[in-house]
Amino acid sequence: MNTRGEMWQAEILRVLNRHHTPISAYDVLETLRETHEKISPPTIYRALSALTKRGRVHRVESLNAFIACQCGQHQHTSILSICEDCGAVEESVAPKILKDLSSVIGKSGFSPMRHVIEVHGTCASCGSRKAQS
Template sequence: MKNFDTVSLSFDTNNHDHGRCIHTAMKVADKLCLSRSVRLTPARRRVLELIWESHHPVGAYDVLSKLSQESGKTAPPTVYRALEFLMEQGLIHRIESLNAYVGCAHPAEEHAGLFLICTDCGCAAEVHDEAIDQAIVTKAATLGFRPEQRTLEVRGTCPDCRPNS
């Protein structure tokens, strides 16, 4: 049921308490970095917050321009380094089909996610499904392929954007 909750939150961008959403994400990030003895520096932390400002995947240059607005001239490497760190720590995911980044709702757990991306409102929900994982692993094994990392992005229409039918 937990996954479903996550998804509900993600899709329901107008009605959920997103401030709380961000707050929780940041607390989890703080705790996680502390426990791993890696440094969630102010710059990295701010980038994470900016990404969490919505459930829409955010481009690196969007982050960059916000950063520039609030902290004066900032160069791309600043953002990309922060993104790289956050990805390594599992705090964000990259949406390959959008060249954009989105906060991860449960960074502590190892996971291979599935992103449902609404082409109407632009929101992206990260969900998990054992049956999908299993099917992919099985298929790969059949072919003698050893999977290491994966990208699964589904574009379509989310429940909030769908004319009720």
Template sequence: MSRRGETFQAQVLAVLSSRDGPLSAYDLLGELRESNPKIAPPTIYRALAALRERGRVHRLESLNAFIACQCENHQHASILSICDDCGAVEESVAPDLLEKLATVIGKSGFAPLRHVIEVHGVCAECGAGQAPA
């Protein structure tokens, strides 16, 4: 990996880190094009792939979008809470829950490798803002 690739990764991570919510690959493409107009989609997807491998970025499968990892230790299975109202995403880590999950699905002999756990709902701030049901 050479200088330029690292630069793209750093730029992508910087943009993602500056936001509370997720950005699509094409949102990122727009951002990076402000400083380098000739960037094409594969550049973004390559940077995202490298960042995801290093655990610095998570993909939100249910939104086709990406966020920076909010945790100290990257490289973990995360639980993502997505506020459908304001778009904010929060990350939780719960190894015991993953264990329980492994037990549930392991009954049939399934060996888990990658977890996608995304919960849509309403965050505390948005929930408080409006009349309770």
């Protein structure tokens, strides 16, 4: 079957899992070039979009970067909290918010297909570190 494609996905997922912060497609590319000299951008982007479609990876739109899905259940829409101090990203799942959101924007007849919810701010540990000083 499509062993090659799946192989890239696995490799990329491994790279992403080594980080706790989102990394760019080109960071992935550079990392993989250490072991696979001839890999090129389209390969990375194809694998990343397959992973994204399968819910294993989230694309962080506001950073143009990618992060491995951290929660057990993939394939749902996650809310991403992005700490602007340390770069850490936390995922939350909140079906109720998605429902409310759909109902608000549905009033005008809009039918939602894909939600992008990203919140920038300060995470707990960076927040307390700042409060201290």
